Amino acid sequence: SYELTQDPAVSVALGQTVRITCQGDSLRTYYPSWYQQRPGQAPVLIIYGKNDRPSGIPDRFSASSSGDTASLTITGAQAEDEGDYYCNSRDTSSGRNYVFGSGTKVTVL
Amino acid sequence: QVQLQASGPGLVKPSQTLSLTCVISGDSISNGLYYWAWIRQPPGKGLEWLGYLYYSGTSYNNPSLNTRVTILLGASKSHFSLKLASVTAADTAIYYCARFRTQGSSDAFDIWGQGTEVTVSS
Numbered sequence: 001s002y003e004l005t006q007d008p009a010v011s012v013a014l015g016q017t018v019r020i021t022c023q024g025d026s027l028r029t030y031y032p033s034w035y036q037q038r039p040g041q042a043p044v045l046i047i048y049g050k051n052d053r054p055s056g057i058p059d060r061f062s063a064s065s066s067g068d069t070a071s072l073t074i075t076g077a078q079a080e081d082e083g084d085y086y087c088n089s090r091d092t093s094s095g096r097n098y099v100f101g102s103g104t105k106v107t108v109l
Numbered sequence: 110q111v112q113l114q115a116s117g118p119g120l121v122k123p124s125q126t127l128s129l130t131c132v133i134s135g136d137s138i139s140n141g142l143y144y145w146a147w148i149r150q151p152p153g154k155g156l157e158w159l160g161y162l163y164y165s166g167t168s169y170n171n172p173s174l175n176t177r178v179t180i181l182l183g184a185s186k187s188h189f190s191l192k193l194a195s196v197t198a199a200d201t202a203i204y205y206c207a208r209f210r211t212q213g214s215s216d217a218f219d220i221w222g223q224g225t226e227v228t229v230s231s
Contacts, residue, residue: 001173033217035156042205042224043156048217086156090216096169098216100148100156 002026002091004101011107012077020072020104022087030090032070032101034063038083047072074106082108111135113222115206121229127193130183131206131222138164139186144209146218147180147191149202157202161209162189196229203227 004024012018022032034047045054047063060075074081084103091097117129131145138145146161160170162180170178179192193200204227208220 030214030216033215035218042221043218044221045217045219048219049212049215052215054219088156088158088216088218094172097171098158098161100158103155 002093002097002099004032004087004089004099006085006087006101006104008102009105009107011109012074013109014079015076017073017075018077018106020074020085020106022070022072022089022101023068024089024099024101025068026089026092026099027065027068027070029092031063031065032087032089034061034072035086035088036081036083037086037103038080043086077106077108079108082106111208111220113206113208113220115204115222115225117204117225117227119226119228121196121200121227122231123197123229124195127191127196127200127227127229129191129204129206129225129227130188131190132188133208134187136208137186138162138182138189140164142210144211145180145189146207146209147178148205148207148218148221149200150205150224151199151202159191159193159204198229201227201229 035043037043051063087101112134144161147159162168168180177194203224205224206222207218
């Protein structure tokens with residue numbers, strides 16, 4: 001089955017920059033969406049498309065893509081950014097299946 | 110403000126069918142602008158897409174669950190449901206309903222419900 005690969009965990013000092021990556025063949029064709037999940041809460045959409053943020057999402061969150069790898073960057077990480085981050089994309093082989101990455105746990109030190 | 114609320118029995122016995130409902134407020138399935146999806150998250154694990162539904166009643170499910178998953182329109186245009194047959198302990202999870210938008214190469218689950226916890230146990 002199709003998979004999107006993410007690093008299990010990253011840490012970042014308060015106010016510094018951290019990059020979270022998501023790797024998969026479909027990312028050559030489709031932009032992934034990115035979700036933040038704080039402990040005990042439902043996921044929240046933070047990035048979609050090339051680099052679009054829903055209303056209310058801080059501009060310290062940004063996205064980029066190159067080849068089969070997409071990245072989510074948090075510039076100036078805040079304590080409230082701690083949580084799990086998931087990418088999601090369509091599976092190009094089926095065109096209809098959607099797959100979530102395995103998730104990256106972000107710790108703000 | 111669009112909100113989604115998933116609900117259902119918190120406990121289901123093995124081999125039975127799990128039935129969940131998602132109620133939509135502030136939007137309607139019949140506007141045809143979005144798909145409506147179910148996603149689950151086992152305890153301590155990641156997210157799994159289960160399937161989605163369009164206002165026409167057309168649905169598409171995660172093939173990994175084979176024919177166990179059914180996503181249906183509700184009698185009103187403000188709710189939809191999930192049925193998962195022949196459940197086992199591996200189906201224990203938080204089940205989320207979500208609104209799904211697809212625009213060219215840009216897809217996203219833009220609104221999520223708070224989730225409903227389901228335990229499969231005898």
